Amino acid sequence: MSKQHFLTLLDFSPEELDALIDRAIALKAAHRAGKPSPQFPGSVMAMIFAKSSTRTRVSFEAGMAQMGGHAMFLSPGDTQLGRGEPIEDSARVISSMVDIVMIRTFGHDIVERFAENSSVPVINALTDDYHPCQLLADMQTYREHRGAIRGKTVCWLGDGNNMCHSYINAARQFDFHLRIACPEGFEPDAQLLRDNSDRVALYHDAGSAVDGASLLVTDVWASMGQEEEQARRAAAMAPFQLNAALLAAAAPDALYLHCLPAHRGEEISAELMDAGDTVIWEEAENRLHAQKALVEKLLEGAQGQPQSTK
Numbered sequence: 001m002s003k004q005h006f007l008t009l010l011d012f013s014p015e016e017l018d019a020l021i022d023r024a025i026a027l028k029a030a031h032r033a034g035k036p037s038p039q040f041p042g043s044v045m046a047m048i049f050a051k052s053s054t055r056t057r058v059s060f061e062a063g064m065a066q067m068g069g070h071a072m073f074l075s076p077g078d079t080q081l082g083r084g085e086p087i088e089d090s091a092r093v094i095s096s097m098v099d100i101v102m103i104r105t106f107g108h109d110i111v112e113r114f115a116e117n118s119s120v121p122v123i124n125a126l127t128d129d130y131h132p133c134q135l136l137a138d139m140q141t142y143r144e145h146r147g148a149i150r151g152k153t154v155c156w157l158g159d160g161n162n163m164c165h166s167y168i169n170a171a172r173q174f175d176f177h178l179r180i181a182c183p184e185g186f187e188p189d190a191q192l193l194r195d196n197s198d199r200v201a202l203y204h205d206a207g208s209a210v211d212g213a214s215l216l217v218t219d220v221w222a223s224m225g226q227e228e229e230q231a232r233r234a235a236a237m238a239p240f241q242l243n244a245a246l247l248a249a250a251a252p253d254a255l256y257l258h259c260l261p262a263h264r265g266e267e268i269s270a271e272l273m274d275a276g277d278t279v280i281w282e283e284a285e286n287r288l289h290a291q292k293a294l295v296e297k298l299l300e301g302a303q304g305q306p307q308s309t310k
């Protein structure tokens, strides 16, 4: 059996993803009851961060410690990655010394090339194209509060970015309908849209897109690496702000999510961010539980393999 990576949601079957969410919910209950996490003593995770992070770093690092292992923070500025050592060479060397690798970087091809040359499982912790770990936490949060998402309608608001792409993959893997409301010029990848045209629809009007939806989701208008485009993006995306008026047009029991960090008054209103009943903070906490379930699955899978093929 070849080693398993988690570069997009398509790397796992729908059944595996459902089981992972079940496991994340169980690990959360155990953690809250003060029970120990599954133990992988001595396991080491290399965490490669070419972009900033709060939630991703804290959740992986805390999770590894809770599982009896260790997480090592590596940034291009402090490693030879920043001085031009090929990603393929770095993958061979780093993976020969650790048990699992997590990468946050720019081009999605970088995690793919790393994974091709890695002898241990690799997790995509955000690229310009996808953010699958966030979707595990989001799907867990919806399940905990509203049950199965299968057959429901989800509405993505704003930029057709990496999170939007992962929602397109989630629509396929978790079997829901996705409406994407974005301004012209900020649509998600055209091929990804075509490949999922049976369940994903594009709107340029937020009001029609949210009508009756069970889940509304948004994200920053300028992702990491797009800071210089902030003003142009804010002007184009202003009509797509997630706010109380849009929420009122959704289903009566609609939830709303934001992966964070958020900009109050831009992609989401301060009123919704600071609402007493928002599940956004729990969504962030669920990164810890969902990723512990993910790391457990990948480490268990890798343990069953001989060293030469691990």
Ligand code: CP
Pocket (backbone or CB within 6 Å): 052, 053, 054, 055, 056, 057, 126, 134, 259, 260, 261
């Ligand atoms: N949502 C998320 O990935 O947050 P960080 O950028 O803080 O890791």
Ligand code: NVA
Pocket (backbone or CB within 6 Å): 126, 131, 161, 162, 163, 219, 220, 222, 223, 224, 259, 260, 261
């Ligand atoms: N789309 C955002 C997500 C941050 C977690 C970014 O890539 O910066």
